[in-house]
Each structure stands twice: as C-alpha cells, then as structure tokens.
Amino acid sequence: MTQSVRAGMIANLPVAASVGVYGSVLGVLAAQKSISWSTLLMMNLSIFAGSAQFVMVDMWTPPLPIVEMTAAVLMINLRYLLIGASLKPVFKNTSIWHKLGVMHLVADENWAVTMAAHRNGKATTGFLFGGGICLVTIWCFGTMLGHTLGNAVTNPEAYALDFAFIAVFTALAVSLFRGAKDILPWLVAAIVAAVTEHWIPGKWYVLSGGVSGALMAVFHNPMRKGLKNDD
C-alpha cells in the first residue's frame, strides 16, 4: 500500500508542476479579491477542484451569491460523475469506506495518470491516493505562493504556462489510445466537444464530448463485424 502511494506521488510530479503554476495564478486572483489565505486554504482542502475554485473566486463579490456559486460549481464539476464512474475497475473489491475516503482526492490529473497506469495494470487505489496527496500539496503550495507574492508571474503567456495543461492532458490522452477501435469515438468526442464549447457557455463540452464519444464506442462495435482489435 505505502509503496503504491509513493509510486502514485512520483508518477504525478510532472503534472503537479503545472498544477503548482495554475495554483499560483489562482492565489494572485484571490489576493486581488481580498480573500484571506486561510479562506483560500479551506477551499483548497475541502473543494480541491481547480476550475470550480477559479469560478468561485471570480464570482467572489460581497454579498456572496451563494446559490449561483453552488450551481456553477455543480455544473463545472458534473464531469466528476463520469470520472468517478470510470474508476470502477480500479476500486474493484474495496470497501465502501475505502471508496468514500479515497474519492475526495480525485482530481482530473491524478485520475488521468491513474487511468494511463491502469492500461498497464499498474493502477491501484493507493496509486490514485498518492497522486491526490501530491497534487493537493502542490495545489496548496502554489496558491499560497501566488497569494503571498501577488503578481509574481506577470506574463504567463510568454512562457506558454497557459498551454502546460493542454500539453500534459494531450500526452495523457495519447497514452489512453486503444488503437483502431478508438478512432471513431475519439473523432466524435473531439467534434462534439468543440461544437459544444462554441455554442454553450461553461464546461458542458467535457460532458457532451465524453458521453457522445463513449456512446459511439457502444454502438459502433468493430468486434461484432469480426474485425479483431488488439487491446
């Protein structure tokens, strides 16, 4: 168990680097909104979801619009329903308490790293949890640094820091590619996500693209036609 936790922590270090930078930007924004560091830390530990926290900080003008904020967080984080569901094989044969305990520290990044490791049979809940510990630590560190230093990173675009996330998730996506049977589902996912993002505000594109791509895989099944695909 401890060994897999450590393996998870190490495997998440490359992703954690960009999480730290992302966090420092959030810290800067929070400081500008006069959100105290203790409030920010409370958000980091209890919510632990990057994009939702960005939107909350953005909406943070007293008196706080609590209902709107909660609704926004719900919509942004709906993708966690799918992310949680896709972790089913990793959590096979674990107790309910184990599941409830580990799921809090599941973010996009350690989920993606774990699913990639799962393809090689190396993923365990300890690995997932270790990744979560690594990310939450860096996330807190990054946001606190940004909050303290203010505008330390004045021009993040020049260093492509805005692209770090896209690059790391692209690399992770490639490691999940299962060969020919994924081509059509992936094409559908990409097109639907792009179209949704263009027409519907918010993060709905993650859900619509993910679901429609996976549905494509359900209904277009090359195996059924005798075309054998290796996994």
Add this chain to the structure above:
Amino acid sequence: MISGDVKIGLAIGLAAVVTYALRAGGLLLSEKLPDKGGFKRFFDALPGTILLSLVTPGILASGGIGVLAAAATGLCAYRTGNLFVSMLIGMAVIIIQRNFF
C-alpha cells in the same frame, strides 16, 4: 441577515459537498450498472473521450500553432511514453512562436 463570515463558510461548504457528492456518487452509481456489454464498452471508452473533450477546445482556441504543438506533444507521447518531455515539447513550440515570430 447572515454575517459575512458565515456566508463564506456556507459558500465553501456547499461547494465542497456538491463536489464530493459528484466524485463519490459517480463511483457508487457505476457499481449498480452491469459490468458487460454496452455499459462496459461505454465505460472502457470513457477515460479517453473525456480527456480528449477536455483538451480539444483549448487546442483549437490556441489556433494553428496550438494544433501543431498538440500534434508534437501527441507524437512524442506516442513514441516515447514520456509525459514530462512530451509536455515540454508542446510548450516549446508555443514559446518559440510567441517570442520569436
């Protein structure tokens, strides 16, 4: 009238509960679903399609250079399997374009 501090606690608490409910709820709901046939194909394909949906709009928003950088990252990841190097290659393409062109 609710005081400011209580409102802050309430806002964060609700966001935390909603987020956790989605995380745990997704996992627990999936256990109720059958582990074969269409459901299995759906959940097997899901990680890849979610991840792709997450990045596609961002790549397109970065324009032609974004597509080029993502392609370089993807090719490197496919060939080497090295996450960190692949990320750096994608960022390098963007840095070069933004600072020298």
